[in-house]
Amino acid sequence: MGHPAVADSSIENDEPSDQVGCVRNFTLKDGNHIREQLLALSDTDYVSTYCILDATLPLRRYVATVQLKRVTDGDRTFWHWQSTFDAPRGREQEFADLVGKGVYEGGFDGLRAFLRRRPGAATTGAAATVRSPVGDALATQGVVVSRFGGPETLEVRALTAPAPGRGEVRIRHTAIGVNYIDVYVRTGEYRMIDPPAPPGMEAAGEILDIGEGVTHLLPGDRVAYACPPPGAYVGVRTLPARHVVVLPDEVDDETAAALMLKGMTAEYLLHRTHAVRAGETLLVHAAAGGVGLLLCQWAKALGARVIGTVSTEDKARAARAAGFAAAVHDATAGRGADVIFDGLGRAAAQENLATLAMRGHWICYGHATGAIEQLSLGAIGEKSATISSPVLFHYTDDPATLAEMANRTFDALRRGVIRLDVRHRYPLAAAAEAHRDLEGRRTIGPLVLLP
Numbered sequence: 001m002g003h004p005a006v007a008d009s010s011i012e013n014d015e016p017s018d019q020v021g022c023v024r025n026f027t028l029k030d031g032n033h034i035r036e037q038l039l040a041l042s043d044t045d046y047v048s049t050y051c052i053l054d055a056t057l058p059l060r061r062y063v064a065t066v067q068l069k070r071v072t073d074g075d076r077t078f079w080h081w082q083s084t085f086d087a088p089r090g091r092e093q094e095f096a097d098l099v100g101k102g103v104y105e106g107g108f109d110g111l112r113a114f115l116r117r118r119p120g121a122a123t124t125g126a127a128a129t130v131r132s133p134v135g136d137a138l139a140t141q142g143v144v145v146s147r148f149g150g151p152e153t154l155e156v157r158a159l160t161a162p163a164p165g166r167g168e169v170r171i172r173h174t175a176i177g178v179n180y181i182d183v184y185v186r187t188g189e190y191r192m193i194d195p196p197a198p199p200g201m202e203a204a205g206e207i208l209d210i211g212e213g214v215t216h217l218l219p220g221d222r223v224a225y226a227c228p229p230p231g232a233y234v235g236v237r238t239l240p241a242r243h244v245v246v247l248p249d250e251v252d253d254e255t256a257a258a259l260m261l262k263g264m265t266a267e268y269l270l271h272r273t274h275a276v277r278a279g280e281t282l283l284v285h286a287a288a289g290g291v292g293l294l295l296c297q298w299a300k301a302l303g304a305r306v307i308g309t310v311s312t313e314d315k316a317r318a319a320r321a322a323g324f325a326a327a328v329h330d331a332t333a334g335r336g337a338d339v340i341f342d343g344l345g346r347a348a349a350q351e352n353l354a355t356l357a358m359r360g361h362w363i364c365y366g367h368a369t370g371a372i373e374q375l376s377l378g379a380i381g382e383k384s385a386t387i388s389s390p391v392l393f394h395y396t397d398d399p400a401t402l403a404e405m406a407n408r409t410f411d412a413l414r415r416g417v418i419r420l421d422v423r424h425r426y427p428l429a430a431a432a433e434a435h436r437d438l439e440g441r442r443t444i445g446p447l448v449l450l451p
Helices: 092-117 125-129 181-186 253-273 290-301 313-320 328-332 347-354 377-381 392-396 399-416 427-438
Strands: 005-011 025-028 033-042 047-055 061-071 076-085 136-146 154-161 168-178 201-212 222-228 236-240 244-246 281-285 305-309 337-342 356-364 386-388 424-425 445-451
Touching: 076 092, 076 427, 136 236, 136 427, 154 236, 154 427, 168 222, 181 281, 201 253, 222 290, 244 399, 253 290, 253 392, 253 399, 253 445, 281 290, 281 347, 290 305, 313 328, 337 347, 347 356, 377 386, 386 445, 427 445
Parallel strands: 281 305, 281 337, 337 356, 356 386, 424 445
Antiparallel strands: 005 025, 025 033, 033 047, 047 061, 061 076, 136 154, 168 201, 168 236, 168 445, 201 222, 222 244
8 A cells, every 4th residue: 555645665675664764765756855864663552653854845844643443333433643843934824734634534545445355345334434423314403483573483303414525523512602603594684504404603522523534623523613604503413523522621611612702702803804903992892792792891901991782780890890990981071982893783873983982993793683785985984984894704714814803812711811601501493482582682692402
């Protein structure tokens, strides 16, 4: 069996290939030359570690580990292959693709072809390392939008989760986040599904199995995601692996399901759409909501002066507990807000223009009270103001940016910069009740569904 990318390979000095310290000398089909040394080998744990000694490719400090694990469901083996290395500055992604696709996936393809040629060998063979060990669709329960409309259109139904295809994973959900975008999907304001279909953009759980080409995740990993298309209101789901991140040990599943969408929304609003500076005055609408509380906490830690608006006295108490002023004008002596974070839309539009400071930035990231129908460009120009209408998923669509945003959010949680109090838990079958409470503004902070 040979690697498809390798033209010629031999062990130096005729040493045994399983002898620790032996050196493999090989030439690639593209002409590059590499010498690798075996650093460790365990026949008991089925694990080996090797490094690159010399290479015509500009890879430095390359160390890789291969481990084989038995899959209990059937006569299968899971192959875990990972490496660390330094690449030239600016070419990191190029060499990550070279190793991940050219070396790893090429090796999987070569072994698969070899096993298929063996008489009586299973056609999947080593492909179990990258293909689903379950193999079949799994029955699950979910909540679907039966037709566009109110919360009553959410119905419990029996569903299935297909085996993961190339680049996909299948996840057993343990907690599902509820967000206002789910309401927009349910009502049909956002035409992101064709009923009957489940809504839901974020969840946490455990990976059951993975498809071909997935190299950064393993069965058993605790993971979370926040991404389109909708479909999270289910017990088991199959989706692209590029949207999934591994959870740190200190972040429990309920927190993750409540944090991913809202936490990364706060991250991009405060660090990307507008890089908040110490001393700026921020106005945060719906300050006691899931995103609002995180925005206020994080912005305060960045040194900003934060003012929150809320809809009830109970929410005002929660907002004041996080350190907010009661009114914009009292806090700014008539100057106004340098930045407005607006998740309300229509109801706050005119007041936002009046409250915005000269050269202020109005960021409309949601419209819980309806879309803003008209804005006067002249009125905006009178203040040299900037208006943004950003979307989280336009930031997280790039896996590298997603990882960066998720890590920054987890780090903020770890350091206590942001805090999450999950007060509202519902069985998955009670999703309609959760939507009624969310739309009725009877909740403070995040809501989660438990399958």
